[in-house]
Amino acid sequence: MPGGIVLMAKVLIFNNFLKNGESSILAAGLSSLHQYDSAGPGRLRANPYGKSKHIGPKDLLQRVINSVRLWLRWRKYDVLIVDSAITGLLVACVSVLGKGRRKLVISSFNVPRRRTGLWKKLATVLYRKVDHFFVHSTCDMELATSLYRLPHSRFSYRPFIRATPATGQPENIYMFEDNRPFILSFGGNARDYATFFRAIAQTSLSAIVVAREYNLTGLKIPHNVRTFCNIPLPECDKLVSKCLFTVFAFDGSEPSCGQISIVTSFMLGKPTICTDLTGVGDYVCHGKNGLLVKPADPGELRDKMLTLAQDEQLYERLSEGALGWANENTNPQAVHNKIENLVTELTSPH
Numbered sequence: 511m512p513g514g515i516v517l518m519a520k521v522l523i524f525n526n527f528l529k530n531g532e533s534s535i536l537a538a539g540l541s542s543l544h545q546y547d548s549a550g551p552g553r554l555r556a557n558p559y560g561k562s563k564h565i566g567p568k569d570l571l572q573r574v575i576n577s578v579r580l581w582l583r584w585r586k587y588d589v590l591i592v593d594s595a596i597t598g599l600l601v602a603c604v605s606v607l608g609k610g611r612r613k614l615v616i617s618s619f620n621v622p623r624r625r626t627g628l629w630k631k632l633a634t635v636l637y638r639k640v641d642h643f644f645v646h647s648t649c650d651m652e653l654a655t656s657l658y659r660l661p662h663s664r665f666s667y668r669p670f671i672r673a674t675p676a677t678g679q680p681e682n683i684y685m686f687e688d689n690r691p692f693i694l695s696f697g698g699n700a701r702d703y704a705t706f707f708r709a710i711a712q713t714s715l716s717a718i719v720v721a722r723e724y725n726l727t728g729l730k731i732p733h734n735v736r737t738f739c740n741i742p743l744p745e746c747d748k749l750v751s752k753c754l755f756t757v758f759a760f761d762g763s764e765p766s767c768g769q770i771s772i773v774t775s776f777m778l779g780k781p782t783i784c785t786d787l788t789g790v791g792d793y794v795c796h797g798k799n800g801l802l803v804k805p806a807d808p809g810e811l812r813d814k815m816l817t818l819a820q821d822e823q824l825y826e827r828l829s830e831g832a833l834g835w836a837n838e839n840t841n842p843q844a845v846h847n848k849i850e851n852l853v854t855e856l857t858s859p860h
Contacts, residue, residue, distance in 0.1 A: 681745060707730065747778075
């Protein structure tokens with residue numbers, strides 16, 4: 511290579527949402543040290559909007575096929591980075607058939623829901639095949655090291671990072687007909703829309719909810735709320751760009767969730783109101799870029815929404831804090847540097 515620089519490693523990055531020809535946001539395209547290639551699932555794309563909280567048989571089969579294909583392709587690379595916790599676990603399972611000196615990294619790792627009995631024993635064995643984990647909350651790191659007896663040195667915390675959100679006018683079908691101002695709540699993992707509906711129903715505020723079907727089963731939708739399921743990501747981004755602020759009520763079934771939704775809000779300068787859970791604290795600082803509320807407390811949530819909607823100075827301060835957090839934590843170059851350093855460490859002769 512020019513300047514006598516020696517290419518150290520070939521790196522393959524897999525993401526479930528990548529289409530043919532797209533590059534992962536984790537790939538340092540102009541790297542002078544390592545070669546990065548990106549891969550997606552192709553036609554075997556799993557459904558990101560499952561009707562239940564657990565993967566269905568068809569999606570699981572597609573992920574298994576993708577994992578086998580990745581394992582076969584991995585033979586031409588030094589490092590495989592799987593930007594998906596489930597697919598990463600499946601690749602670790604397949605790697606029992608042979609891994610050699612190749613390195614496996616799981617990015618976007620979060621601890622699986624099933625953490626006891628046989629599932630815990632199986633995960634403990636398989637995660638030993640993983641050379642490094644990137645986690646999006648410090649509580650996931652602590653939980654994983656405790657559950658699976660893994661050293662802290664195999665984990666790195668980095669805030670969730672995503673491509674620049676889409677902006678512009680959402681399609682009319684997703685808006686109120688009179689174009690009234692609205693609050694937005696979106697996402698599916700561990701959401702508590704029942705509490706959100708009880709809170710918003712007691713106000714004159716309006717809201718749009720983008721959820722998964724199972725989130726809304728059995729719930730009565732207030733008259734001042736419009737709901738949608740599984741809309742395209744760019745349209746959801748556009749709703750974020752047009753909303754007053756976002757609200758994320760969590761049910762406590764997961765210690766760490768909602769990072770994608772929170773980061774999207776911050777990147778678009780929207781303050782957020784969140785249930786105060788352990789994983790949220792890595793992102794939302796009460797009074798600086800958002801507001802925190804107690805779990806399952808519709809009264810407190812209602813009061814915080816009304817306050818944020820009416821207090822212009824508070825809104826401006828939190829909006830500036832949201833953009834400041836995004837500017838500091840979502841810089842792709844900082845992520846590329848972490849990836850470069852990790853690949854160098856994993857592949858350097860010891």
